[in-house]
Amino acid sequence: MHGWIAEAQRLVTHGESAVLVTVAKAEGSTPREAGAKLLVTREHQWQTIGGGHLEWRAVDIARQLLKQSAGHGGARHVERLSLGPSLGQCCGGAVTLVFELLTVADLGWLTNLAKRLQAGQATLRNVAIADAGANPPGQPNPAAGPVTLTDPAAGSTDAPLAPQDDCLLWQARDGWRWLTEIIAPVDFHVVLFGAGHVGQALVRVLATLPCTVTWVDEREAQFPDDLPANVTVEATDVPEAAIAEARPRSYFLVMTHSHALDQRLCEHIFLRDDFAYFGLIGSQTKRRQFEHRLRERGVPDERLEQMICPIGVPGVSAKTPEVIAIAVAAQLLRVREQDIQRAASRPAAIAV
Secondary structure (H helix, E strand, C coil), X not given: CCHHHHHHHHHHHCCCCEEEEEEEEEECCCCCCCCCXXXXXXXXEEECCCCHHHHHHHHHHHHHHHHHHCCCCCCEEEEEEECCHHHCCCCCCEEEEEEEEECHHXXXXXXXXXXXXXXXXXXXXXXXXXXXXXXXCCCCCHHHCCCEEECHHHCCCCCCCCCCCCEEEEECCCCCEEEEEEECCCCCEEEEECCCHHHHHHHHHHCCCCCEEEEEECCHHHCCCCCCCCEEEXXXXXXXXXXXXXXXXXXXXXXXXXXXXXXXXXXXXXXXXCCCEEEECCCHHHHHHHHHHHHHCCCCHHHHCCCECCCCCXXXXXXXXXXXXXXXXXXXXXXXXXXXXXXXXXXXXXXX
């Protein structure tokens, strides 16, 4: 998720400096992937690059940078850490971390990046980093230069960033190193119908995952007062509208207080052929009843097979809301991973 952006905006707006730590390169077995973020101030930290001694060391370096720079923006640093005996870890890999000191001078690009993500636009972020003692005579230190944001389709002058790369540390012809990364909007969209006990438990779990949730119920009073940042509620008498408005490859979950409403929603979901997941809460008996009714309304058997009911990963039999929520979230993540792997395995289009 991109929660670090809003947190960094808040900090620098109030005059507090922070260090943004990015995993620029992951070699071998590592706790997190390239692009993972950690935001550090003198007393607090947000997000994670994998925890353990690696993160402890990263926080220590970040706070040294905060102390040494005394609030002056533009300071940047690169550190390669082996995940071996020196860090007391046995992963066997290595990570290269980029440290960026953020001050109020960075508010412009942070705000612009947040607006682009909100508008559904992916962004190519470029950060110049000077090697220690490598400044060419008479040239400004590019480490003090601004972060640049561009459209990924436009590319970067020299960056060999491939479509599958999220983050890359590379050496330019002018001798400077650059951190280049694509920051894309979240494309894991859950549409949840029902704000009962299971729905509320599920939202609490989904609040911790890299997804957005559209939470739909006819009963406005069912929604809690405090909502997670990634959740939007729709209290409406026409919940079917949320199906028509959902993005392609959405994940639909139906668990309302009414079987009649459940069936109505199922019929509308089957009008679409572009969803990533469709789950209906209930037993095998409910599934058979719904299959019979939906078949009578013209839904073919091959489409009915796309409906997951009962929901949740197999092997979890407990029926408490919290357990169901975790089992369902695990199933969503499994389907999500399969979706990503299928997309990655498709051959790239060849321009002619």
